[in-house]
Amino acid sequence: MKIRMASQGLLSRAILMAVVALVSCGQSGQARESKTTTGTDRFGRPVEIPNPTREDRIKATAPEYISNDRLRAECLGRLTFDVPVAAELEWATPRKTSHQGVFENLSQYFENGTGKGHIEIETRELRTVLAVYGPITPELREEFLGYRVRMQAASLSGLSDALKRQKEYEELYKRRPELLGPGIKESLAKDRAELEKELADIKADQYEKAIDLGRPDSMALRADLKAAKPYLRGAIVLGKHIVAFESMLRGFENYVEPTEAQWAVAEGAIRKLISQLQPRNLYEIPKDRGFCLPYAFLRDDGTYGNKISTSFRFGDSPAVIYTLSVAAIPGGGASETTLLNATGRSATGLLSHLPENTTVKQRLGPRPAKIGALTSEQGGIVVEAKRPGQPPREGYHVYTGYAGWAGSQILPTIEVVMESAARASYPKLTKDAPPYEQARPRLDALLKSIRLRPTTPPMPELVGIQ
Known part of the structure; x- marks a missing residue:
């Protein structure tokens, strides 16, 4: 039983x-x-x-989207999108370095001050910020590639002057020993020893030590920033443009100097990263895995973390600025809250301090939208400014965002902003932006065309499901 x-x-x-x-x-x-x-x-x-799901991943490719012969493709990050053949696209690539310093504020913007952008790539060893400058000029080339030589010369001159003054102080105290108070003699000796060591390091080529990237027309060094984290800096000429970079070494406690072996690992990592950079022509769509940048391409294995944002405009409408942003952090970095962004940009809070004689003409959303085949959120605002003796002028800011999947490289956070620039704020602009209703069809067409750039081999998340 x-x-x-x-x-x-x-x-x-x-x-x-x-x-x-x-x-x-x-x-x-x-x-x-x-x-x-x-x-x-x-x-x-x-x-x-x-x-x-498989269906979610396939949506990244926007399989039902069909282009036509009136459009041509351009790319940013891992995405591609279409633009009208009749309107030449222009990326926000600065032609001069920041007034704050050659490697300060590495970012993307137009020469008239409009636009914005930030390019950041994460690998296991480094977090690297890149910026594309150009078209290149002899002056721009020298600013970057001659940076280390200038810094060495300036440091050598400054330290030599400081050591000269130090010796003058010592001679003074020798003549007037009664001026020597407690500890002054020891302090003078310590200061002199430090200055002499710094001078010796520079003369021995140990200050901001050079790094051989193994590429022509390039420069890199260990940056002596006196910062909490150790950095590498450098630049490389790619075709008609130059790519500058600043890499933070990861995995270090604040104010801990790397050992020589740790520096060697970091230098190997930046050498590998820069070896994967190549020039890219406008409208050239690579087949390899990697990231499209303005006029450049960075190959990878489909796993590098990234936050890439860059503005562009069309030659026939330079006062309308588009900013495309993507972000994919391995291991599930939090996605952007796109609904909140869309809601906030639909409210007057975005423009809570409107200029005099400016009123809100229209609030856009928040409302559902599409980026390619991906369900997104949209919001924005249209304002109208009255001008004495002139017709009213419209200004607008339209945000569309897809939150993305945490940890996914093919379904990243995607944000698209279209905004008008006012000639009053940017005197170099030659014409006003068209009214919103005229600008909107181009934005709608752009959003519809955004999809994952096809690669050979496919991205890891698409292997075996297409």
Whole structure:
């Protein structure tokens, strides 16, 4: 009896397990995809992240979108998008370095001050900010590639002057020993020793030590920033443009100087990263995995973390600025809250201090929208400014955002902003932006065309599902 009851219990459990398995597999008999998967965070540690379904991943490619011969493709990050053949696209690439310093405020903007952008790439060893400048001139080339030589010369001159003054102080105290108070003699000796060591380091080529990137027309160095984290700086000429970079070494406590072995690892990492950079012509769409940048391309294996944002405009309408932003942080960095952004930019809070004689003409959303095949949120505002003796002028700011999937490289956070620039704020502008209703069709067409750039081999998240 006991044996028969045990057998019945085993049979019941077997039937229950079979039912559970059948439910899990669905009617087709195929196992359902797990809602989560194991990824790797920015420090290489395994973490649990959301797992997009096959359908979610296919949407990244906007499979139903069809281009035509009146459009041509351009790309940014891992995305591609279409622009009218009749309107030449211009990326925000500055032609001069920042007035704050050659490697300060590495960012993208137009020569008239409009536009913005920030390019950041994360690998296991480095977090690197890049900026594309150009078209290149002899002056711009010298500013970057001659940076280390100038810094060495300036430091050598400054330290030589400081040592000269130090010796004058010592001579003074020798003549007037009564001026020597407690500890002054020791302090003078310590200061002199430090100055002499710094001078010796510069003469021995140890200050801001040079790094051979293994590429022509390039320069790199260990940056002596006296900052909490150690950095590398450098630049490389790519075709008609120059790419500057500043890399922070990761995994260090504040104010901890790397050992020579740790510096060597970091230098190997930046050498590898820069070896993957190549020039890219406008409208040239690479097939490799990697990131499109303005006039450049950075190859990778499909896993590098990235935050890439750059403005562009069209030659026939320079006062309308578009900014495309993407962000994918490995291991599930938090996605942007696009609904809140869309809501906020629909409210007067965005322009809470409107100029005199300016009124809100229209609030846009918040409302659902599409970026390619991806369900997104949109919001914005249109204002009208009255001008004495002139027709009223419209200004607008329209935000569209897709929150993305944490840890996904093919479904990143995507944000698109279209905004008008006022000639009163940017005197170099030659014409006003067209009214919003005239600008909107071009924005709608841009949003519709945004999709994942196809690569060979496919991105890791698409392998085996296309």
